[in-house]
Amino acid sequence: MAAASSLFKRYALQKASPGERGVFQQYWKHRHLFLLLLPGLVYFIVFRYLPIYGLTIAFKDFRFLEGIWGSPWVGLDVFQNVFSRADFWEVFRNTFLLSIYKLIFGFAPPILFALLLNEIRNAFYKKAVQTISYLPHFVSWVVLGGLFIQFLSPSIGPINILLKAMGLKAIYFLGDPKWFRTTLVVTDIWKSMGWGSIIYLASLSNIDTAMYEAADIDGANRWQKMRSITLPSLSPVITIMLILAVGKLVNDNFDQIFNMYNPAVYSVGDVLGTYTYREGLENMSYSYATAVELFKNVIAFALVYSANKIAGKINEYGIW
Amino acid sequence: MSYRASAVERLVTGGIYALMFLICVVTLYPFLYILSTSLASSNVPLTQIQLIPPEISLESYRRVLEYPLIGIGYCNTIVRTVLGTFLSVLVTLMMAYPLSKKYFPHRTFWTGLVVFTMFFSGGIIPNYILVRSLGLMNTVWALVLPELVSAFNLVIVRNFMMSLPDSLEESAKIDGANDITILFRIVLPICKPIIATIALWVAVWHWNSWFDSLIYATRAENQVVQLVMRRIVLEGSQNSMSLSAQMNRQNEIVTPENLKAATIMVTTIPILLVYPFVQKYFVKGIMIGSLKG
Numbered sequence: 001m002a003a004a005s006s007l008f009k010r011y012a013l014q015k016a017s018p019g020e021r022g023v024f025q026q027y028w029k030h031r032h033l034f035l036l037l038l039p040g041l042v043y044f045i046v047f048r049y050l051p052i053y054g055l056t057i058a059f060k061d062f063r064f065l066e067g068i069w070g071s072p073w074v075g076l077d078v079f080q081n082v083f084s085r086a087d088f089w090e091v092f093r094n095t096f097l098l099s100i101y102k103l104i105f106g107f108a109p110p111i112l113f114a115l116l117l118n119e120i121r122n123a124f125y126k127k128a129v130q131t132i133s134y135l136p137h138f139v140s141w142v143v144l145g146g147l148f149i150q151f152l153s154p155s156i157g158p159i160n161i162l163l164k165a166m167g168l169k170a171i172y173f174l175g176d177p178k179w180f181r182t183t184l185v186v187t188d189i190w191k192s193m194g195w196g197s198i199i200y201l202a203s204l205s206n207i208d209t210a211m212y213e214a215a216d217i218d219g220a221n222r223w224q225k226m227r228s229i230t231l232p233s234l235s236p237v238i239t240i241m242l243i244l245a246v247g248k249l250v251n252d253n254f255d256q257i258f259n260m261y262n263p264a265v266y267s268v269g270d271v272l273g274t275y276t277y278r279e280g281l282e283n284m285s286y287s288y289a290t291a292v293e294l295f296k297n298v299i300a301f302a303l304v305y306s307a308n309k310i311a312g313k314i315n316e317y318g319i320w
Numbered sequence: 321m322s323y324r325a326s327a328v329e330r331l332v333t334g335g336i337y338a339l340m341f342l343i344c345v346v347t348l349y350p351f352l353y354i355l356s357t358s359l360a361s362s363n364v365p366l367t368q369i370q371l372i373p374p375e376i377s378l379e380s381y382r383r384v385l386e387y388p389l390i391g392i393g394y395c396n397t398i399v400r401t402v403l404g405t406f407l408s409v410l411v412t413l414m415m416a417y418p419l420s421k422k423y424f425p426h427r428t429f430w431t432g433l434v435v436f437t438m439f440f441s442g443g444i445i446p447n448y449i450l451v452r453s454l455g456l457m458n459t460v461w462a463l464v465l466p467e468l469v470s471a472f473n474l475v476i477v478r479n480f481m482m483s484l485p486d487s488l489e490e491s492a493k494i495d496g497a498n499d500i501t502i503l504f505r506i507v508l509p510i511c512k513p514i515i516a517t518i519a520l521w522v523a524v525w526h527w528n529s530w531f532d533s534l535i536y537a538t539r540a541e542n543q544v545v546q547l548v549m550r551r552i553v554l555e556g557s558q559n560s561m562s563l564s565a566q567m568n569r570q571n572e573i574v575t576p577e578n579l580k581a582a583t584i585m586v587t588t589i590p591i592l593l594v595y596p597f598v599q600k601y602f603v604k605g606i607m608i609g610s611l612k613g
Contacts, residue, residue, distance in 0.1 A: 026425040032499035033418035037430065040415030043468050044433060050450055051442020119336050131596055132344045138595040139588055140528040142546045146553030146584050151350045156366040156577060158353055198606050222332065280445045281535055293443040
């Protein structure tokens with residue numbers, strides 16, 4: 001090793017130009033560190049950067065046998081094909097509608113839940129409620145999909161049994177286009193409300209208690225304290241969470257829909273993620289699916305960027 | 321404070337307590353319903369499932385556990401979780417160490433290379449083409465390698481290492497230890513808390529992952545347990561029919577619904593048992609993440 005290193009140094013000194021020599025020697029000096037970096041580096045190049053290069057198939061007519069490199073370029077033909085198809089626009093509409101519904105109905109519950117939980121003084125009860133509310137977060141949609149299919153079943157599901165007992169008609173929650181979106185939104189809130197409240201609870205625990213004590217002395221009631229102390233203290237976090245939520249408007253909860261939908265509700269429940277999956281991996285239209293996904297990512301980026309700009313105008317809490 | 325105000329206060333407080341209790345019931349009810357269904361004997365009509373079924377039978381569980389693919393699926397899940405978590409933590413740790421050293425050449429560039437991937441990725445299709453081209457289909461590597469190092473975790477470990485005092489390694493350097501020895505002998509033991517946290521995140525992620533197995537494992541015997549469950553419950557009229565038709569022991573009949581419920585429970589129970597103990601580490605993750613975001 002020592003011999004090799006002195007040989008290398010001599011070689012590097014003879015062959016390299018002064019600037020290059022510096023870099024070489026730097027890396028040689030820290031060769032053990034570089035060796036530690038190497039496996040991760042190889043991983044990032046192969047599994048993170050090669051797929052980014054693979055995005056070029058959105059502009060090619062990709063054929064597996066010829067590989068990404070060998071497939072012929074077709075310019076924007078694939079995108080033209082995407083935008084000319086009616087089913088793409090239906091899916092695009094579904095994605096947006098569903099996300100907007102989830103934002104409208106799903107944004108407030110975690111905040112309200114955190115505020116109410118914050119009013120509870122009994123530490124044990126509070127902890128228990130929190131722990132139970134986290135449960136659905138740890139169960140994947142693939143399990144919950146199976147669970148809800150049975151739970152919402154028109155023939156044996158408890159909700160429909162109750163409806164029928166009241167003399168009403170059974171509702172096909174997962175099979176009726178009129179109900180499918182509602183079902184998705186409600187089950188999503190059910191799954192994410194407890195977990196989503198963590199961030200707000202943390203902010204609530206950071207509020208200076210001296211403010212509340214001062215308010216008590218001034219004779220403020222619960223409602224006034226909430227309005228003048230709690231909500232203003234939460235507003236930066238709420239703003240950031242809102243920006244992030246807007247950024248996710250095209251991120252369509254693939255896992256949830258994929259495990260709950262069926263052809264009967266494609267017209268309302270098929271979203272960009274599931275569409276990409278079916279077109280790309282079931283119909284093998286690799287270029288087409290990649291173009292759809294690339295388009296989705298561009299929109300997502302634009303959304304985050306503009307949401308951040310708008311938020312920056314309103315107040316000084318941006319994410320960059 | 322007047323008596324009336326305090327009465328109203330108490331009423332409001334009571335209301336909040338009751339509402340919280342209701343939220344817990346709504347959260348737990350679907351799970352309890354499935355649990356009851358899985359425990360109910362097939363003599364109990366499915367429209368009359370109660371919290372504690374009038375006739376309890378473990379036959380559905382026995383059938384599910386005897387179904388070979390469930391066992392194989394569990395093995396696949398455990399293998400990918402153990403192997404994936406071990407390799408992820410190892411490579412993340414090795415990569416974070418050089419990036420935490422101010423004197424490492426081109427550190428900013430190498431770190432930027434990692435951070436860039438937080439914002440840009442290839443997406444499903446290019447990843448699928450890559451895994452297929454590398455010949456990883458139907459192997460555990462298809463589930464372990466694509467998500468081996470998360471840029472987010474790497475940055476967290478790197479920041480943790482940057483907060484350690486330099487004096488730690490200087491004495492070892494004087495003794496002639498090289499960086500690799502220092503990392504594994506000195507730095508690693510100090511990093512234990514952050515390693516445990518990240519290992520936990522990765523492990524739960526692996527345990528709950530199923531989509532990669534769906535696209536990369538075309539053969540039933542390579543699929544993870546979540547997917548086996550999905551096939552039985554969602555697509556699986558055939559599977560569950562054949563399951564319920566297995567008249568391997570006395571002629572006790574099990575309905576597909578009881579079986580599906582038992583399958584759901586069998587795949588969920590490990591998570592249910594573990595999550596109360598690991599949740600606090602996940603909360604920590606949200607906190608770190610929110611500081612970043």
